[in-house]
Amino acid sequence: MSALSDNLVTFAILAYLVAMIGHAVEYALGNARTRTAAAAPVRELVGAGGPVPTSPAPIAPSGGDGRSKRRARLAGLIAVGATAVAAVLHLAALVTRGLAADRMPWGNMYEFVLTVTFIGVAAWLVVLWNRPSLRKLGLFLTLVMVLLVATAELVLYVPIVPLVPALNSYWFVIHVSTIVFASGIFLLGVVPAVGFLMRNGYEHGKRSFPYSLAKRLPGAVGLERLTFALHAFAFPIFTFAVIAGAIWAEAAWGRPWGWDPKETWAFISWVVYAGYLHARATPSVKRNVATWIAVLGFLTMLMNLFGVNIFFTGLHSYGGLN
Amino acid sequence: MTIVDDRPETVAPAPRRRPNRLLALLRNSWRQLTSMRTALILLFLLAVAAIPGSVLPQRGISPEKVNQYFVDHPDWAPRLDRIGAFEVFGSVWFSAIYLLLFTSLIGCITPRLRDHFRALRSRPPAAPKRMARLPQHAVLPAPPGGVEAIAEVLRKRRWRVEVRGNQVSAEKGYLKETGNLLFHTSLIAVLIGVGLGSWYGWSGNRLLVAGADNSFCNTRQQYAEAKLGPRVNSADLPRFCLRLDDFQARFLDSGQPEFFNATVTVDGPDEPTRSANFSVNAPLRLNDASVYLLGHGYAPVIRYTDRFGNSQISDEPFLTTGDMGLTSEGLAAFPDANVDPATGKRAPDEQMAFTGIYLPTAPEQPPMVRSQYPTERNPVLNLVAYRGNLGLDAGIPTSIYKLDQRQVRTGKVKEVGTKLLRKGETWTLDDGTTVEFLGTERYVTLSIRHDPGATPLLISCGFLLVGLMGSLFGRRRRVWFRVTSSDPAEGSPTGGSSLVEAGGLPRTDYPGFAEEFAQLVAAVSGADRPAAGADSGDRAGVREGAE
């Protein structure tokens, strides 16, 4: 069962790679089409204003653009299909791992990263289902997935062991499941955040390297909204998770909060995300500044996920690297 | 500018008598401090200030590591120490940041509390003159019941409704501000809970060896280290005693622990006598204290029989060295050895001490320095015997776990041999005295604490969460309906009967408002689709935050 889980992870990574390539192909073909479209500006005008008013596509498909457009669309759909397949494999890997270990698969960093990334991709599919126009963000999402899942498999992998007694508590399940869930949503949230930062620059006339990538992305306003919606959804869950962690820490170590490195970084992330929500509610702070704070928040989450387990030693014994 | 900066007119009713510079300065600084921008900066500073607390070792968590840091970085450490880098979360600068932040917070929410309290009691405001300018706008035929029918539809949908003549004003989503204020107030309550805990709480750590002779009573003297909050006296500690009756542990083949359970007898004036079990994650809850199981180990029982045939027993705990196999080190000291029973005269140079390494599961082959498994599969005690003046009478506090090395260095204590002992074995020393390894007792490491802030903390966290959700998911918005007699020039679809003009204003970021408004209008007109205004698009979002 454990070996099956490991294989499933490998297949999931491959499927994410396929999805990423699909998105890249769609992207490249789309670029080619834009060039032809630019030569015929009339056509572009016809297509302006897609069916989704909150996120107007920059150059909405107007029909009659021929083969490359159809091919681009096909590549995009294949990419989405591959992402869905990858998500199923990913879930199966988690389930088999949990069955093999006879517990929830959140006992160490490897399993933790695997679960966070799964939540991220599942939430992505939900978002995509509701807003198909966001499909082009899939390139960033699959890139993140490939990087994180591959890191998990290559660097963080550990064989299955049962939990140490300190982790054997129902607060463990509550705390870790909510942390994982919130992290997954934050992970997904960073995709439109980065997309927004690039697109926003693009819409303000920047055409240099990272911004030029944003040409084919959905409109900045919609991306920014999505960023906020995901963060606003994840933040209370994260808050709850931290509180649950404090309740658990009280039972296990005798103090709800002890500034152990993991706790310190959770505090830092929480404060940074609170700062993001604040910044977004402050009219005098520009939206791209606020969004940068959200990205910073995610970096602190990554620091907690990887850095703290690797660089510092604390009471949180589920790092599983030493 | 910011929400708070917009307030001054209402806050200061311009006492235009004598322009006091100092007052003006104070008022300005206060306004600056309570602005959203300042709050943002302080939040950011708080996050940055917490980073050194995770990078550098902290006294509160691992004092040994701080000492090690002083050894490793003799030039840096004192400087860092001076700025509080080893006690970040109690340092002046960290405290300054969060105290400023909370001052800002109080200054920010007090006027908002007042305003919100007023808003809760006031009625939805009258409709603006030109409703066509609102983000949402629609014109529809008047429903049969007129104004009252419209009000009824809104009330059913839990809007707060006010009817004024031919117009209906309605507002919804007070929960947002309520939640926001509840959230921020709970933050203050959380801080108070933490403060209560550190002022009125106490804690101590203690090793407890199994057996009736080793029972422990909750007094300050019996703790190796105790921390009492500034408002706690030694006399305030609840009186109870604990005796460790049994300790069970189960391990996997890899040595990883799987299960712990400690059985103790509790009694004392403040506690009913009883037997109780507790474990990691399931502390023992007493009336005014909780007992947490932090660790465990072995206390070798060593009997020394001196030249006069007197026997003494030591069962001091040996401290674990941190490996999986519970390799432990410790000291068995016999300062009263070799006292002549006839004269009762002490022989300070004939004191005995044994330092030892205990391996619960010794390897088959030497070197016997590391235990291979945490339970006693092949227990071996490796002793080094010392004779001389142990320095215990000198009044200098010495560890009960380590031999005073000064006495060894000055030659007052001399090593007289080493020996590997298994359970039950006896070692006869050069002077004919004997030492026996009788067996081991289990001991547990306990943390005993009382935190009166914990319950308030938990309750405020509950409110904090509820408030946060209300704040994040609540949406304040207003709608107005005005019934007008039709104007034939506009070409009324109903031909001569009244029309209703409807307008909607989301007061917070709410992309779905257009849809809600459309549904509302449909419900009011009793029809499926309203004649919605053309401008019901993206403008909803542009107004957010601009209170």
Ligand code: HEM
């Ligand atoms: C102790 C530090 C603080 C923390 C952790 C904190 C956290 C938060 C969070 C997470 C939100 C988002 C909820 C929402 O969007 O409704 C929020 C909103 C808000 N905070 Fe704070 N806050 C703090 C201090 C302050 C201070 C000092 C002020 C006043 C200057 C303030 C004013 C506000 C306002 C006005 C909102 C509502 C924004 C909106 O319209 O949505 N907060 N705060």
